[in-house]
Amino acid sequence: MKKAAYSFPEEVLEHVFSFIVSDKDRSSISLVCKSWYEIERWCRRKVFVGNCYAVSPPILIKRFPELRSVTLKGKPHFADFNLVPEGWGGFACPWIRAMAGAYPWLEEIRLKRMVVSDESLEIIAKSFRNFKVLVLSSCEGFTTEGLAAIAANCRNLRELDLRESEVEDLSGRWLSDFPDSYTSLESLNISCLGNEVNLLALERLVSRCPNLKTLRLNRAVPLDRLPNLLRGAPQLAELGTGAYTSEMRPDVFSNLAEAFAGCKQLKTLSGFWDVLPSYLPAVNPICSQLISLNLSYATVQSPDLIKLVSLCEKLQKLWVLDYIEDDGLEVLAASCKDLRELRVFPSDPFGLEPNVALTEQGLVSVSEGCPKLQSVLYFCRQMSNAALNTIARNRPNLTRFRLCIIEPRSPDYLTLQPLDDGFGAIVEHCKDLRRLSLSGLLTDRVFEYIGTYGKKLEMLSVAFAGDSDLGLHHVLSGCDNLRKLEIRDCPFGDKALLANAAKLETMRSLWMSSCSVSFGACKVLGQKMPRLNVEVMDESGPPDSRPESSPVEKLYVYRTVAGPRLDMPGFVWTMDDDSALRIS
Amino acid sequence: MEKMVFEETELRLGLPGNNKKKNNEKKRGFSETESETESDENNNSDETSNTTVDLLLNLSSPKKEANKNNNNGVVAENHSSPNNNKEKNLLPSDPAKPPAKAQVVGWPPVRSYRKNMFAVQKSSTEESQKNEKNNNNGNGNGSFVKVSMDGAPYLRKVDLKNYNSYPQLSDALGKMFSSFTIGSCESEGMKDFFMNERALMDLLNNSDYVPTYEDKDGDWMLVGDVPWEMFVESCKRLRIMKGKEAIGLAPRAMEKCKNRS
Numbered sequence: 001m002k003k004a005a006y007s008f009p010e011e012v013l014e015h016v017f018s019f020i021v022s023d024k025d026r027s028s029i030s031l032v033c034k035s036w037y038e039i040e041r042w043c044r045r046k047v048f049v050g051n052c053y054a055v056s057p058p059i060l061i062k063r064f065p066e067l068r069s070v071t072l073k074g075k076p077h078f079a080d081f082n083l084v085p086e087g088w089g090g091f092a093c094p095w096i097r098a099m100a101g102a103y104p105w106l107e108e109i110r111l112k113r114m115v116v117s118d119e120s121l122e123i124i125a126k127s128f129r130n131f132k133v134l135v136l137s138s139c140e141g142f143t144t145e146g147l148a149a150i151a152a153n154c155r156n157l158r159e160l161d162l163r164e165s166e167v168e169d170l171s172g173r174w175l176s177d178f179p180d181s182y183t184s185l186e187s188l189n190i191s192c193l194g195n196e197v198n199l200l201a202l203e204r205l206v207s208r209c210p211n212l213k214t215l216r217l218n219r220a221v222p223l224d225r226l227p228n229l230l231r232g233a234p235q236l237a238e239l240g241t242g243a244y245t246s247e248m249r250p251d252v253f254s255n256l257a258e259a260f261a262g263c264k265q266l267k268t269l270s271g272f273w274d275v276l277p278s279y280l281p282a283v284n285p286i287c288s289q290l291i292s293l294n295l296s297y298a299t300v301q302s303p304d305l306i307k308l309v310s311l312c313e314k315l316q317k318l319w320v321l322d323y324i325e326d327d328g329l330e331v332l333a334a335s336c337k338d339l340r341e342l343r344v345f346p347s348d349p350f351g352l353e354p355n356v357a358l359t360e361q362g363l364v365s366v367s368e369g370c371p372k373l374q375s376v377l378y379f380c381r382q383m384s385n386a387a388l389n390t391i392a393r394n395r396p397n398l399t400r401f402r403l404c405i406i407e408p409r410s411p412d413y414l415t416l417q418p419l420d421d422g423f424g425a426i427v428e429h430c431k432d433l434r435r436l437s438l439s440g441l442l443t444d445r446v447f448e449y450i451g452t453y454g455k456k457l458e459m460l461s462v463a464f465a466g467d468s469d470l471g472l473h474h475v476l477s478g479c480d481n482l483r484k485l486e487i488r489d490c491p492f493g494d495k496a497l498l499a500n501a502a503k504l505e506t507m508r509s510l511w512m513s514s515c516s517v518s519f520g521a522c523k524v525l526g527q528k529m530p531r532l533n534v535e536v537m538d539e540s541g542p543p544d545s546r547p548e549s550s551p552v553e554k555l556y557v558y559r560t561v562a563g564p565r566l567d568m569p570g571f572v573w574t575m576d577d578d579s580a581l582r583i584s
Numbered sequence: 585m586e587k588m589v590f591e592e593t594e595l596r597l598g599l600p601g602n603n604k605k606k607n608n609e610k611k612r613g614f615s616e617t618e619s620e621t622e623s624d625e626n627n628n629s630d631e632t633s634n635t636t637v638d639l640l641l642n643l644s645s646p647k648k649e650a651n652k653n654n655n656n657g658v659v660a661e662n663h664s665s666p667n668n669n670k671e672k673n674l675l676p677s678d679p680a681k682p683p684a685k686a687q688v689v690g691w692p693p694v695r696s697y698r699k700n701m702f703a704v705q706k707s708s709t710e711e712s713q714k715n716e717k718n719n720n721n722g723n724g725n726g727s728f729v730k731v732s733m734d735g736a737p738y739l740r741k742v743d744l745k746n747y748n749s750y751p752q753l754s755d756a757l758g759k760m761f762s763s764f765t766i767g768s769c770e771s772e773g774m775k776d777f778f779m780n781e782r783a784l785m786d787l788l789n790n791s792d793y794v795p796t797y798e799d800k801d802g803d804w805m806l807v808g809d810v811p812w813e814m815f816v817e818s819c820k821r822l823r824i825m826k827g828k829e830a831i832g833l834a835p836r837a838m839e840k841c842k843n844r845s
Contacts, residue, residue, distance in 0.1 A: 081690035
């Protein structure tokens with residue numbers, strides 16, 4: 001290998017590269033020249049695969065032989081809302097098998113929206129001697145038996161996080177499979193489990209792990225066991241309670257308050273199922289140190305929420321139900337000047353009438369009072385262009401704005417006009433906006449605004465909006481940094497899609513369901529773009545049994561270097577250039 | 585005497601209707617039913633779609649679809665794609681708002697485990713704790729059960745906590761599997777509730793598909809057998825089976841009812 005006079009020895013380069021951590025930068029380094037590509041790939045330790053079908057295990061392993069940490073994401077985001085049928089894909093097994101053979105020193109596996117089997121968990125447990133971190137986010141397909149294998153075998157495990165996964169909870173015994181000699185636990189999140197875990201085993205585990213910083217319990221852990229757990233882990237920084245209710249006994253409250261007061265490092269709270277309002281004040285001793293509070297399961301009324309929130313002057317992140325109401329949000333705006341993220345979830349999403357006094361005004365108050373607010377997720381039942389305009393002007397530093405007006409196609413409630421201008425103001429003023437979710441009555445004009453101003457936009461979610469293909473065209477042609485686009489129930493069709501086919505190769509993925517894209521267009525797209533997988537989902541039968549012009553039920557297009565996938569269920573078809581239609 | 589006792593747990597195939605208008609929603613004897621048929625129809629005029637049989641997986645009645653698209657006061661036209669052909673059976677929209685709105689799949693975009701916050705608050709704390717303890721279907725905040733249909737190639741999954749009543753569940757199942765319905769699903773409709781074993785047999789013989797479920801004891805029961813809350817707690821798995829095959833369940837179901845009473 002020729003070395004230019006100014007080049008460094010490999011070891012030096014490697015050392016320099018070790019300071020470069022971001023994936024994007026690493027990718028840039030690898031493009032400088034062949035030797036840098038080689039050095040970089042040998043010293044890469046961490047990889048993030050945003051779409052597990054964009055690449056294959058052999059390709060990954062061939063390029064990066066020395067990984068210690070792998071993150072994989074499977075199903076499209078809309079799977080969270082039941083739009084992706086069972087069996088679609090996202091199977092972790094082939095990845096785990098391959099990695100078991102290739103990376104004996106693998107330390108971290110993080111999976112999101114993937115199907116993980118007990119067998120996979122057993123392979124993990126037995127294959128990686130230095131295994132430290134397992135995060136299964138919104139995954140499914142495994143049982144507590146798989147967890148038992150992890151507990152029993154992973155001597156160096158630091159983190160076990162099952163956030164929002166669907167686990168078949170056969171028994172709480174698995175927790176006892178952590179051997180008595182095991183003391184390295186730093187983070188445990190079992191909040192999604194349905195059954196009781198063995199509480200004694202839990203208490204013993206917690207008290208023998210001195211580095212335990214994060215403990216998120218499940219609903220089945222009764223409140224009266226919490227003080228003991230806290231006393232066993234006074235160094236805790238993040239706690240998720242179990243059910244926050246108990247018989248009313250004076251000692252339960254005082255015990256709890258005392259235990260909380262003893263946790264001087266506690267900064268994050270969550271859990272709070274079944275809250276008995278009179279027990280909420282037990283957390284008061286630590287409110288002033290809290291930076292993150294998740295009350296999204298706490299079905300208590302505004303006054304109780306206000307009492308709590310007004311004490312949390314350092315709060316940066318609040319997740320709460322709409323029980324907080326406009327009044328509560330006003331108090332939040334006045335008390336929590338450091339707030340960065342607010343999520344307000346609907347307590348009664350399917351109710352026809354509003355059940356709480358939460359309107360657009362609450363969000364406006366917070367946008368006025370909280371100068372650092374960057375990230376918003378807000379469910380409400382009415383919105384106006386004026387409010388959106390105000391919010392946009394107040395908070396040009398917004399980076400994530402997800403608004404869900406519960407009734408599809410709701411207009412500005414004051415003027416009965418579409419909300420185009422309001423969202424237009426958001427994209428125009430919030431120049432660093434990376435993520436946007438739209439709702440309400442919207443015409444093609446809002447997409448024109450988005451295409452014009454949304455230059456930093458990376459993810460856009462659209463539902464029940466737009467008039468014509470022009471809307472889709474604006475977005476695909478205007479949003480330079482778009483990575484993920486998900487659309488449902490919009491009149492977008494073939495023209496915009498085919499005209500912007502090349503754009504799709506610059507994005508991670510496109511989802512379109514209940515739109516007007518024809519089967520014929522999907523075929524054309526698949527044939528023209530070999531580096532895209534164009535997958536058509538249709539549960540009513542093979543699309544070629546219908547005319548080419550009939551719209552497909554669901555379309556999922558993503559770029560890939562791995563070719564069409566081979567694990568598709570019967571209701572998914574890939575449009576590719578080999579055959580116009582292949583049924584797997 | 586049997587009739588008196590049946591009350592909550594009586595066997596029926598028709599899903600317990602959304603009987604807000606009636607005081608006595610529970611079954612009466614077969615003969616009583618016949619004579620009440622007309623008044624039933626009058627009372628149920630808005631709700632026929634709810635009380636009858638999507639159990640038999642007829643495509644959802646056009647009326648319900650029209651209601652679904654009837655956003656109150658919204659000016660915009662329905663822009664749903666031609667794909668939604670089913671939803672375009674436009675009947676003149678019903679001026680009266682339906683009591684329970686048909687849910688659009690995946691909207692609002694709320695994760696399943698967040699869906700029942702309101703319901704949880706409504707029931708007493710004690711009751712919800714009891715429900716949680718009994719729920720071992722996995723995710724403590726959801727109640728996912730697999731649904732299979734005889735002859736259909738794939739399984740589906742539903743979260744029973746997404747629904748508050750049998751008609752809602754039946755509606756969802758009907759939509760999920762309507763594409764697989766083979767042949768005609770005609771039936772007399774389930775406007776009447778049957779208590780009588782003979783009548784039950786008749787009905788099963790005439791139905792194409794019937795939803796059944798496996799309960800915690802491992803027994804297969806007919807859906808609609810027990811009050812909704814009890815069903816959610818005890819249902820482990822759903823199977824939509826051919827009517828004729830379900831006949832075998834009827835005697836066992838009747839037996840269980842008798843045992844309970």
